[in-house]
Amino acid sequence: MSTQQGFERRYQAPEREPIIEVDERLFLKSAARSFYVLEAFARSPRPLSLAEVAKGAKISKSAAQRVVQTLLVLGYLERSPTGTGVIPGRRILDRSFDYLRSNPLIERATPILTELRKTCGERVDLSLFDDVTILYAIRLQSKRETFYATLSGRRMPTFATAGGRAMLACLDDRHADDIVRRSKLAPLTPKTLVDPALIRQRVEEARRDGYAYVLEESLLGEIVVAAAVIKERNMPVGAIHIAGSLADWSAEDFRKRFAPLAIEAARALSG
Amino acid sequence: MSTQQGFERRYQAPEREPIIEVDERLFLKSAARSFYVLEAFARSPRPLSLAEVAKGAKISKSAAQRVVQTLLVLGYLERSPTGTGVIPGRRILDRSFDYLRSNPLIERATPILTELRKTCGERVDLSLFDDVTILYAIRLQSKRETFYATLSGRRMPTFATAGGRAMLACLDDRHADDIVRRSKLAPLTPKTLVDPALIRQRVEEARRDGYAYVLEESLLGEIVVAAAVIKERNMPVGAIHIAGSLADWSAEDFRKRFAPLAIEAARALSG
């Protein structure tokens, strides 16, 4: 049962090494290549020429040609309207629809988040735990937002986000420290904490209070409170974020007012 | 499924045949197989066993085993938390993020939709034209919504949605009729129009008025107005929808009030 590595590896206790590297004989290199091509757009979100695709996916031009042709047919790539190059295709959204629909957490969370958004009037997010990053799955924006604050699928470093810290607080110290250690501790704003000791202190605070908060650590002028959604065994699966602007709130008022709401919503989703 | 057959064909004038059948020699069957596996979850959004994957993707159990192993490693599939079977993986959301971020229309539309949502207080959607279906790309929900009304990536039939009809109104009659003809005219609610003549009449109305509306045709109790976003040559690329509840509005009031807003927003995005 404990075969399979790769993905679950991230969820293993940090002292454990991956048991077996993935079975080389079952890994389809040619299938993986297609995904490498799609992933090239993560690095440069613009139309890519065949040569750029080849370079981005680290495959030969011939291979890129075949993959691109195939993905065009399937709809996972489209020809750029500018006439040259290809861009991600609409069919990708179908798959994300399947993902969201297949995930019971998302379905259960939606009405709760909607309600929360209504009572708060601030931005409300559901993020998913994924090792050194968190992944926004649902985002209910408030009045004004930056473009990226509206996109689900965005990843952020676990160590520098309220939801991330709330989830770290659910793990044992060793595991949490391991995640911080493996994180690239690059500041997102001048106020981002990058000292592991300070981060650990905030995580311990979160463990004590039942919620985490960050002040302008991922976006200047923004305050976020978050509470973790846990499965059995205290395993964090996601977090509920409430984000507001320091133009509207003092940090103290914001925490006092919204932290209990985040905690309550997270508890309703847990277990 | 009709995935085969090429994407471009859909955008051609209906009298034109697909120019080039996809070059068989460039189409990577083994790469396509992986996507067939992911697409199996569109039909049954629950954990699938290896045998079900094989059946859903129409491949052998051995092939399914290899594909599943590969996609698990890449993160596009995950083991079901129930212990048996696999489900779509989080990594899919990364790709949809890339898609949304790569699409200039989405980026330009986001602030406009946000503003629109604020002034309307009702649900606001951006849909993309895709032949017989439309595809919701951005959804800004109002207070209360059904789960599916919140998911981007959802597809709806073009003929039965306000945005779809607004886009049909941009095409010439022959093309619009062709789309209706190729649509599966199954009613979504008791009020869905399925008579091609009646649909055409509504499309002509939309062409005259500059916007389309539907009354309980896709969801009982819901009224939607929509205006098309066009590129050059009147080619529709998407539509802006404003959706409200008949519990709050009379049909007349809703149209009078919101149609101009949808038209204005769509015009700001066009060209």
Place this chain on the structure above:
DNA sequence: GCATGTGTATCGGCGGTCGATACAACCGTT
């Protein structure tokens, strides 16, 4: 016990893919 489900593992042979290479069309420059 047996039947039926799950996921995992093996291996020889066939054929699908590899990638160098060549080509047509379109740009700007000079």
Place this chain on the structure above:
DNA sequence: AACGGTTGTATCGACCGCCGATACACATGC
């Protein structure tokens, strides 16, 4: 108008990666 730089397209023989039948371990339920 020939150039060097793109772009996407097309071809083909050789190799090796994948195909899929098959067998296994382990759970269920009756």
